[in-house]
Amino acid sequence: xxxxxxxxxxxxxxxxxxxxxxxxxxxxxxxxxxxxxxxxxxxxxxxxxxxxxxxxxxxxxxxxxxxxxxxxxxxxxxxxxxxxxxxxxxxxxxxxxxxxxxxxxxxxxxxxxxxxxxxxxxxxxxxxxxxxxxxxxxxxxxxxxxxxxxxxxxxxxxxxxxxxxxxxxxxxxxxxxxxxxxxxxxxxxxxxxxxxxxxxxxxxxxxxxxxxxxxxxxxxxxxxxxxxxxxxxxxxxxxxxxxxxxxxxxxxxxxxxxxxxxxxxxxxxxxxxxxxxxxxxxxxxxxxxxxxxxxxxxxxxxxxxxxxxxxxxxxxxxxxxxxxxxxxxxxxxxxxxxxxxxxxxxxxxxxxxxxxxxxxxxxxxxxxxxxxxxxxxxxxxxxxxxxxxxxxxxxxxxxxxxxxxxxxxxxxxxxxxxxxxxxxxxxxxxxxxxxxxxxxxxxxxxxxxxxxxxxxxxxxxxxxxxxxxxxxxxxxxxxxxxxxxxxxxxxxxxxxxxxxxxxxxxxxxxxxxxxxxxxxxxxxxxxxxxxxxxxxxxxxxxxxxxxxxxxxxxxxxxxxxxxxxxxxxxxxxxxxxxxxxxxxxxxxxxxxxxxxxxxxxxxxxxxxxxxxxxxxxxxxxxxxxxxxxxxxxxxxxxxxxxxxxxxxxxxxxxxxxxxxxxxxxxxxxxxxxxxxxxxxxxxxxxxxxxxxxxxxxxxxxxxxxxxxxxxxxxxxxxxxxxxxxxxxxxxxxxxxxxxxxxxxxxxxxxxxxxxxxxxxxxxxxxxxxxxxxxxxxxxxxxxxxxxxxxxxxxxxxxxxxxxxxxxxxxxxxxxxxxxxxxxxxxxxxxxxxxxxxxxxxxxxxxxxxxxxxxxxxxxxxxxxxxxxxxxxxxxxxxxxxxxxx
Amino acid sequence: xxxxxxxxxxxxxxxxxxxxxxxxxxxxxxxxxxxxxxxxxxxxxxxxxxxxxxxxxxxxxxxxxxxxxxxxxxxxxxx
Numbered sequence: 001x002x003x004x005x006x007x008x009x010x011x012x013x014x015x016x017x018x019x020x021x022x023x024x025x026x027x028x029x030x031x032x033x034x035x036x037x038x039x040x041x042x043x044x045x046x047x048x049x050x051x052x053x054x055x056x057x058x059x060x061x062x063x064x065x066x067x068x069x070x071x072x073x074x075x076x077x078x079x080x081x082x083x084x085x086x087x088x089x090x091x092x093x094x095x096x097x098x099x100x101x102x103x104x105x106x107x108x109x110x111x112x113x114x115x116x117x118x119x120x121x122x123x124x125x126x127x128x129x130x131x132x133x134x135x136x137x138x139x140x141x142x143x144x145x146x147x148x149x150x151x152x153x154x155x156x157x158x159x160x161x162x163x164x165x166x167x168x169x170x171x172x173x174x175x176x177x178x179x180x181x182x183x184x185x186x187x188x189x190x191x192x193x194x195x196x197x198x199x200x201x202x203x204x205x206x207x208x209x210x211x212x213x214x215x216x217x218x219x220x221x222x223x224x225x226x227x228x229x230x231x232x233x234x235x236x237x238x239x240x241x242x243x244x245x246x247x248x249x250x251x252x253x254x255x256x257x258x259x260x261x262x263x264x265x266x267x268x269x270x271x272x273x274x275x276x277x278x279x280x281x282x283x284x285x286x287x288x289x290x291x292x293x294x295x296x297x298x299x300x301x302x303x304x305x306x307x308x309x310x311x312x313x314x315x316x317x318x319x320x321x322x323x324x325x326x327x328x329x330x331x332x333x334x335x336x337x338x339x340x341x342x343x344x345x346x347x348x349x350x351x352x353x354x355x356x357x358x359x360x361x362x363x364x365x366x367x368x369x370x371x372x373x374x375x376x377x378x379x380x381x382x383x384x385x386x387x388x389x390x391x392x393x394x395x396x397x398x399x400x401x402x403x404x405x406x407x408x409x410x411x412x413x414x415x416x417x418x419x420x421x422x423x424x425x426x427x428x429x430x431x432x433x434x435x436x437x438x439x440x441x442x443x444x445x446x447x448x449x450x451x452x453x454x455x456x457x458x459x460x461x462x463x464x465x466x467x468x469x470x471x472x473x474x475x476x477x478x479x480x481x482x483x484x485x486x487x488x489x490x491x492x493x494x495x496x497x498x499x500x501x502x503x504x505x506x507x508x509x510x511x512x513x514x515x516x517x518x519x520x521x522x523x524x525x526x527x528x529x530x531x532x533x534x535x536x537x538x539x540x541x542x543x544x545x546x547x548x549x550x551x552x553x554x555x556x557x558x559x560x561x562x563x564x565x566x567x568x569x570x571x572x573x574x575x576x577x578x579x580x581x582x583x584x585x586x587x588x589x590x591x592x593x594x595x596x597x598x599x600x601x602x603x604x605x606x607x608x609x610x611x612x613x614x615x616x617x618x619x620x621x622x623x624x625x626x627x628x629x630x631x632x633x634x635x636x637x638x639x640x641x642x643x644x645x646x647x648x649x650x651x652x653x654x655x656x657x658x659x660x661x662x663x664x665x666x667x668x669x670x671x672x673x674x675x676x677x678x679x680x681x682x683x684x685x686x687x688x689x690x691x692x693x694x695x696x697x698x699x700x701x702x703x704x705x706x707x708x709x710x711x712x713x714x715x716x717x718x719x720x721x722x723x724x725x726x727x728x729x730x731x732x733x734x735x736x737x738x739x740x741x742x743x744x745x746x747x748x749x750x751x752x753x754x755x756x757x758x759x760x761x762x763x764x765x766x767x768x769x770x771x772x773x774x775x776x777x778x779x780x781x782x783x784x785x786x787x788x789x790x791x792x793x794x795x796x797x798x799x800x801x802x803x804x805x806x807x808x809x810x811x812x813x814x815x816x817x818x819x820x821x822x823x824x825x826x827x828x829x830x831x832x833x834x835x836x837x838x839x840x841x842x843x844x845x846x847x848x849x850x851x852x853x854x855x856x857x858x859x860x861x862x863x864x865x866x867x868x869x870x871x872x873x874x875x876x877x878x879x880x881x882x883x884x885x
Numbered sequence: 886x887x888x889x890x891x892x893x894x895x896x897x898x899x900x901x902x903x904x905x906x907x908x909x910x911x912x913x914x915x916x917x918x919x920x921x922x923x924x925x926x927x928x929x930x931x932x933x934x935x936x937x938x939x940x941x942x943x944x945x946x947x948x949x950x951x952x953x954x955x956x957x958x959x960x961x962x963x964x
Contacts, residue, residue, distance in 0.1 A: 132962060132963065852955075857949075
């Protein structure tokens, strides 16, 4: 075991300040030269690349520890600053401390009794509420800054002014006096250890004067390696550049002091040194210009290395790049199972799983080794028991290698059908964003996925890419299979309802298949069932003469469990006052008894994704996830086959309305126009009555908006009345497959009011939206009401208003995603480590209680019925309904 | 300013200060130190009204939409 590998466990971490002595003690070299390398490329002694700081070139031994590149951790150097400078990170603390102490004797400005009280209080806090100590310190500092006279030495106190980032003034009656860092340091030095504790500092770890630097540590060269370009030119790291600046100014300052230069020059150089040290720590300090590279690019100094998305924490520690992963475009494949993912052969040949050879798989493994890295079920590497890796890319004769392997060897074989992999689409907003799938190796170059998993991933196929990861250990695979497999995720942990299910064509297909009018002859029915993978008997036909015919409902029923009972109102339900139940004219009352669909059609409510209380929900909850998966894999193929054979399409002429309907719509719209004109007239006469809480103008606006909205709705209603029952767009809207009646109305009747910021369009020119209108025109047309339908075509003015409204929508989505993304990030950072303990409490990692009972009722929403612990209606139906037909 | 009794406000749940014995039982049931309870400041209006001191534990009985009645505790800290 080498030095680096000694197992250690961290008991506690303590943060403090580095004292000048400590900096000198850990330093291996005092750096005094701003140069790095001489002409021959040899590091200059006491320069920034001194060889004692550690080695960065391979083959070179470290001058300090004698180790080579990988082994030498690097060693700190130091710079003796000619004059002290304030550490920019503690500038605020320095200010607060200076305010609280006497400039003369360094005591905290508290009256004796107050002081004693706070000493006692601080001791009490230390014992009982250590977390609150800094709050008390703040209070003490605030109190101390109020005193005008030191109760110890009796000197008058002056107000201290702090100018960001590092300048301090004392407000004397004669005017402001700038405090030099040396003076500040002298004052901080006078603070006693006991007083420092009252100011919230632990004097053992952080003496106040250490906040003013007299010695600057120089990080090892391995922290700021220089790179040699191909042309042989050396390029230094940004940190080195900054350190060069610091040394250069420091040396000049030293020379000037030694030469006895005028105070003014010294102060200028001193300030410059402060600037360089400040930007060395943080080059984005507000109030000072960032230090720039010769090319004009701002330097990336210490704070920038750590901060933000590209910083050390978020990009190197919280997130890392991984092996055994793949990324490509996704495309749909309705024929594979929802548990599967289609993996291109090319990808399968690069991703491997280590498999140990045993007596059961040795023959198979030998075959894989023989196939090698370029033939699909093959292998890329063999690992011998002694740990040596054999690369199968190079040997010509893999047969001999295959013969030489024995039990105990490990083969890194290609992934093949049935292997478990993790599949992910960003943004990974919930746990269903990463699910385990079984591999299905397929030709071509895209990942293939079943359409039912689109909703949880929020995926579509307009160019989306997804990532795939291969778990390498048996434990990882087992865990993925049990916890993350797609079918285990059908029910959302958010409310216990299914989030996977039918979308778009599945719904249209299910509706058309289960419609009353759908009758299939023997050939058609057999064809559909075969495509769905059904291998049982055909049920007795619903119609025997003149030809044997089966209903769609009969076919779907074959896929329900035999004891399945269920009732629901479908999406197409018209919500008539008195429900006729089974006699529903729209066949919207779904009844399943003993696994037979007796009445009703299956549409979005019954099988749609994200629909609570749907057939899918009941199936998964009552019969298990396997049942759910099988139903989705089989019955859904039936729906697709049916829509494939029947066809579903929309055309321009289908969205044509009869003359009569058009006339009606025209009348409705005209009426609305007249009504708005009337409103405007009333307004102009000053007779309009104000609505509560609104101005007269706002009242008019709302009333006009209402009027026009109503008109659009009426137009839509008329349109849907006149559309044929067979209209495909109407079918899709009613079943919930895609689109809404409003979309349809936009196409055939009237597009309606366009809005920006929730109001009618009011922008553009003075007192009018476009020069085509009279100034002050309040009419519908002038403020973005689109009379035309998409099919009738929009006129240029309407088109322009429509574009305005459309653009706002686009901007909104762009802005919203970034905002909600950041919000989510902060929420997750705050919540990631809390958990529900076995006693039902919600606790943080230190055992502190956040909720005394999870959600106050202790119900796991993932296992609840839409948030409720029990669904009484369903239980009653299950018990009572089974016998009733 | 008219002062009124915040305890009588309909949105203020029932607060009580636990006795030493009750606190001990509470600590035992959850297996915690008092500091592990959620904190409430001494300067909180309810603490002022009840005269709760740092170190006390308050019991809150609330009517909850989901659970009917829910009980929570607060540990009083200075400040």
